[in-house]
Amino acid sequence: MNITTKVNGKEIAREIDDRTMLSTFLREELSLTGTHIGCDTSGCGACTVLLNGKAVKSCTVLAARVDGEEVTTIEGMSNGSLHPLQEGFKEEHGLQCGFCTPGMIMTAADLLSRNSNPSEQEIRESLEGNFCRCTGYHNIVKAVQYAADKMNG
Amino acid sequence: MIPSSFTYKKASSVSDALAMLKEHGDEATLLAGGHSLIPALKLRLNDYGYLIDISKISELKSIDDKGDHIEIGAGVTHGEIVDSALLQSKVPFFSEAADLIGDVQVRNMGTIGGSIAHADPAADWPALLLAADATINIHNGSSSRSVAAADFFQGLFHTAVEEGEMITSISVPVSANAKTKYIKFMQPASRFAIVGCAVNLEMSGGTISSAKVAYAGVSATPFRDSAVEATLAGKSLDDATIEAAGNAAADSASIMSDHFASESYRKQMAKVYTKRALKALA
Numbered sequence: 397m398n399i400t401t402k403v404n405g406k407e408i409a410r411e412i413d414d415r416t417m418l419s420t421f422l423r424e425e426l427s428l429t430g431t432h433i434g435c436d437t438s439g440c441g442a443c444t445v446l447l448n449g450k451a452v453k454s455c456t457v458l459a460a461r462v463d464g465e466e467v468t469t470i471e472g473m474s475n476g477s478l479h480p481l482q483e484g485f486k487e488e489h490g491l492q493c494g495f496c497t498p499g500m501i502m503t504a505a506d507l508l509s510r511n512s513n514p515s516e517q518e519i520r521e522s523l524e525g526n527f528c529r530c531t532g533y534h535n536i537v538k539a540v541q542y543a544a545d546k547m548n549g
Numbered sequence: 550m551i552p553s554s555f556t557y558k559k560a561s562s563v564s565d566a567l568a569m570l571k572e573h574g575d576e577a578t579l580l581a582g583g584h585s586l587i588p589a590l591k592l593r594l595n596d597y598g599y600l601i602d603i604s605k606i607s608e609l610k611s612i613d614d615k616g617d618h619i620e621i622g623a624g625v626t627h628g629e630i631v632d633s634a635l636l637q638s639k640v641p642f643f644s645e646a647a648d649l650i651g652d653v654q655v656r657n658m659g660t661i662g663g664s665i666a667h668a669d670p671a672a673d674w675p676a677l678l679l680a681a682d683a684t685i686n687i688h689n690g691s692s693s694r695s696v697a698a699a700d701f702f703q704g705l706f707h708t709a710v711e712e713g714e715m716i717t718s719i720s721v722p723v724s725a726n727a728k729t730k731y732i733k734f735m736q737p738a739s740r741f742a743i744v745g746c747a748v749n750l751e752m753s754g755g756t757i758s759s760a761k762v763a764y765a766g767v768s769a770t771p772f773r774d775s776a777v778e779a780t781l782a783g784k785s786l787d788d789a790t791i792e793a794a795g796n797a798a799a800d801s802a803s804i805m806s807d808h809f810a811s812e813s814y815r816k817q818m819a820k821v822y823t824k825r826a827l828k829a830l831a
């Protein structure tokens with residue numbers, strides 16, 4: 397089937413196999429390999445992207461579903477300079493191996509769009525669907541707080 | 550993981566979706582949020598020739614105040630139920646329960662209609678619909694029918710929905726004198742219910758005039774527990790009543806046992822969570 401979608405602000409038209417997952421489409425068709433596939437079974441959140449501004453696990457969304465919709469991936473977060481969330485992960489050491497980081501940032505972006513000043517508890521709850529096997533989460537929470545502070549000026 | 554091949558079709562309206570279902574018969578299935586269906590397709594537990602996407606049908610996506618009840622479209626997501634000011638104020642345990650489903654990403658995609666159609670024994674919505682005495686509205690293309698929640702859930706992954714039919718909405722009665730609560734003992738990774746307890750008490754002053762108490766995760770089929778309800782009716786919500794109601798929980802149910810929780814542990818947790826839910830309302 398043919399789909400037309402907007403990815404990171406850019407209009408994209410492609411012919412796809414109907415059963416293609418959004419994660420595969422982004423990585424293999426568009427070479428946007430910042431979206432990671434961890435579990436491929438909707439458990440780990442590494443593949444999280446924004447669909448019309450809301451965090452979704454792209455391994456569990458058909459590429460066909462985003463026809464006519466807007467997708468944002470980690471590659472769409474910076475506009476020349478780092479997004480405050482990216483800066484936060486850098487400044488607060490919010491990553492070690494970095495595998496979970498794109499998913500963490502996209503989920504945190506969904507949170508900050510709904511709640512510009514989240515508490516530590518709210519940050520932890522909103523990242524419930526994102527697993528990190530390295531950091532112990534502590535610095536990830538700090539990274540999100542850093543971004544919230546920066547975005548609130 | 551790659552599902553076996555299928556043809557994707559986007560439905561633009563309920564009648565469009567039902568016409569497609571009719572055309573393709575049992576080769577087709579509906580795709581709502583996809584958060585039960587797609588994992589199953591990827592594991593090749595299921596296999597369909599056609600997926601009919603109903604997620605963009607606007608008539609399935611509203612939450613409407615109808616006075617004595619609220620009508621929730623089948624395509625409303627769990628996240629939209631968390632955020633609904635109408636449900637928060639009139640049927641608070643619906644918003645509470647929605648917020649306990651999976652995680653943000655799951656709540657952004659999964660729908661109430663998809664959840665009840667799937668009828669996973671560990672899903673939350675079935676207990677809520679039973680305790681709210683909700684009605685499920687179903688359409689087959691030429692006529693519609695309404696089924697009480699008590700008749701809708703018929704077994705493991707089995708409901709009253711028949712081939713060629715779809716759920717269009719759920720009607721939830723509203724009462725100004727109701728006190729409601731949903732809490733669950735959850736599987737820590739997926740957050741599916743090991744024991745979910747939904748309580749809906751109709752109050753008359755300080756007295757419980759009637760009680761509806763339902764469980765998710767406990768049995769293969771979600772159920773209301775008439776023994777618990779009988780202990781509560783006519784009483785005030787004091788410690789002795791709460792203790793007696795909790796102790797009566799799940800005694801006559803046929804209880805599931807799996808690697809998350811044994812039968813006796815589940816039964817004990819049903820009692821504990823019943824007491825906790827009632828205490829929260831006292």
Ligand SMILES: Cc1cc2nc3c(=O)[nH]c(=O)nc-3n(C[C@H](O)[C@H](O)[C@H](O)COP(=O)(O)OP(=O)(O)OC[C@H]3O[C@@H](n4cnc5c(N)ncnc54)[C@H](O)[C@@H]3O)c2cc1C
Pocket residue numbers: 438439578579580581582583584585586587588623624649650651652655658659660661662663664665666667669671672673674710714715716717739740741742
């Ligand atoms: C990681 C993870 C965690 C989860 N945690 C929980 C949890 O804690 N609690 C919980 O309750 N659930 C949980 N779920 C399940 C989630 O809520 C699903 O979204 C839900 O069970 C199915 O809804 P859906 O809209 O995604 O349906 P789909 O997956 O699209 O469809 C499911 C089935 O219902 C049918 N269907 C869909 N809509 C209709 C309709 N309108 N009429 C008739 N048939 C229809 C489809 O044909 C399909 O057979 C979790 C899922 C995941 C992936």
Ligand code: FES
Pocket residue numbers: 432433434435436437438439440441442443444453454455456
């Ligand atoms: S790769 Fe999608 S949730 Fe793990």
Ligand code: FES
Pocket residue numbers: 490491492493494495496497527528529530531
């Ligand atoms: S930094 Fe390694 S998984 Fe999170």
